[in-house]
Amino acid sequence: PYTTLFRSAVFIFAFAASAVLTPLARSLALRLGVFDEPVARHVHKSPIPRLGGLAVVLAFFVSLIALYAIGTSSMGNLLFAKPALVGGLVSGGLAAALLGALDDLRGVRAMHKLLAQVAIAVAAYAFGFRIDAIALPWVGSIELGLLAMPATVFWFVAVMNAVNLIDGLDGLAAGIAFIACVSNFVIGWMNDSLLVVLLSAALAGAVLGFLIYNFNPASIFMGDTGSLFLGFVLAATSLLGSSIKSATTVSLLVPILALGVPIMDTLFAMVRRWLERRPIFAPDRGHIHHKLMDLGLTHKRSVITLYAMSAVLAVGAVAVALGRNWEVGGALIAVAVVIVGFVRAARLFAGVRLRREATTRRSAFVETMSEHMVRVLKELGRAEDQEEALVALESFLSRCDLPRSEERRVGKECRSRW
Numbered sequence: 001p002y003t004t005l006f007r008s009a010v011f012i013f014a015f016a017a018s019a020v021l022t023p024l025a026r027s028l029a030l031r032l033g034v035f036d037e038p039v040a041r042h043v044h045k046s047p048i049p050r051l052g053g054l055a056v057v058l059a060f061f062v063s064l065i066a067l068y069a070i071g072t073s074s075m076g077n078l079l080f081a082k083p084a085l086v087g088g089l090v091s092g093g094l095a096a097a098l099l100g101a102l103d104d105l106r107g108v109r110a111m112h113k114l115l116a117q118v119a120i121a122v123a124a125y126a127f128g129f130r131i132d133a134i135a136l137p138w139v140g141s142i143e144l145g146l147l148a149m150p151a152t153v154f155w156f157v158a159v160m161n162a163v164n165l166i167d168g169l170d171g172l173a174a175g176i177a178f179i180a181c182v183s184n185f186v187i188g189w190m191n192d193s194l195l196v197v198l199l200s201a202a203l204a205g206a207v208l209g210f211l212i213y214n215f216n217p218a219s220i221f222m223g224d225t226g227s228l229f230l231g232f233v234l235a236a237t238s239l240l241g242s243s244i245k246s247a248t249t250v251s252l253l254v255p256i257l258a259l260g261v262p263i264m265d266t267l268f269a270m271v272r273r274w275l276e277r278r279p280i281f282a283p284d285r286g287h288i289h290h291k292l293m294d295l296g297l298t299h300k301r302s303v304i305t306l307y308a309m310s311a312v313l314a315v316g317a318v319a320v321a322l323g324r325n326w327e328v329g330g331a332l333i334a335v336a337v338v339i340v341g342f343v344r345a346a347r348l349f350a351g352v353r354l355r356r357e358a359t360t361r362r363s364a365f366v367e368t369m370s371e372h373m374v375r376v377l378k379e380l381g382r383a384e385d386q387e388e389a390l391v392a393l394e395s396f397l398s399r400c401d402l403p404r405s406e407e408r409r410v411g412k413e414c415r416s417r418w
Helices: 002-032 053-070 073-079 083-105 110-127 145-166 172-190 194-214 223-241 253-258 260-275 288-294 299-322 325-346 350-382 386-399
Strands: 133-136 140-143 246-250 406-410 413-417
Touching: 002 053, 002 194, 053 083, 053 194, 053 223, 083 110, 083 194, 083 223, 110 145, 110 223, 145 172, 145 223, 145 260, 172 194, 172 223, 172 253, 172 260, 172 299, 194 223, 223 253, 253 260, 253 299, 260 288, 260 299, 288 299, 350 386
Parallel strands: 133 246
Antiparallel strands: 133 140, 406 413
């Protein structure tokens, strides 16, 4: 009961702090002129302040500090039982928020941002957040060895970018992050990991307090400050929450499912851009939320649809965390059906198919032109006057199946102009 009281208190305190700090963050953004300007791929039509992530960051840390200040020595022991992990989470979260704030205020090049994220992930590995092994159903634990560090760095960078990319509709990233926090909370409670429970409760409260102002129609966006911070903390707590047997052996299926929507959206975006032979990091309007709106769903219904999908994946994550093969298998089958059905319904790769068909048509046309080019050049070389040259050109264009666009009368004849 004592622990239940404190985790409820940290959630309520974080919620209240975020609800109070978000309007202050909006006022600061207005004063500094930090807006998310609407562009072609954006849904909003007017500039929106985008420093709301500051409120989430402050509410998260302030709630933990307040809990420590009013708690007993047992609460302090809980927060500092693993000082390296707590220090890594605090320093990494602040570094991610600082990187996001710099991007919101001044703009950071994509490559520089990626390098900074890698540095943050390497530091997290040094503090003890490590994927030393992967536990797979029916297979067992697979030791990564020298691949532990690359796997850990990839995980942190992937989740930070996934949350950043999914932040395309009012309340979408915040709502999905809240669902992931609930999933981490439940898994931490199942594993008797009070640290994960407290961290998840604090982050959930901070996100929910911000969501009051961020849900459609949003009056403020979290910006990269919030999305990178949420991505880092979710990646860290997911690793802690899915621990099995030891703190260094992780079943990645659990955090992957808990954060399934942003991870899936990022993966599909990368595959789609690769198939279209475009830069992988080039922004576009082909994300899941864009496709839902293209199908005719309203802004709110698109967000609620993705909330529902995240909830299904979160339930799957909890089922996988139970660890019994039949539950893991059933969860994975259900998740696979949901993902396949969603991809087909949203037609995520329809644009790739259309572009490929257009490319094929252009290639066939070029081949046809090439076939007849030599012949028309010979005919033009043999032409003795302008009339014969015109006949040769018309014959060439007709063989290439080019449509006639204009007819003109020359004497008693009608000539088509291509």
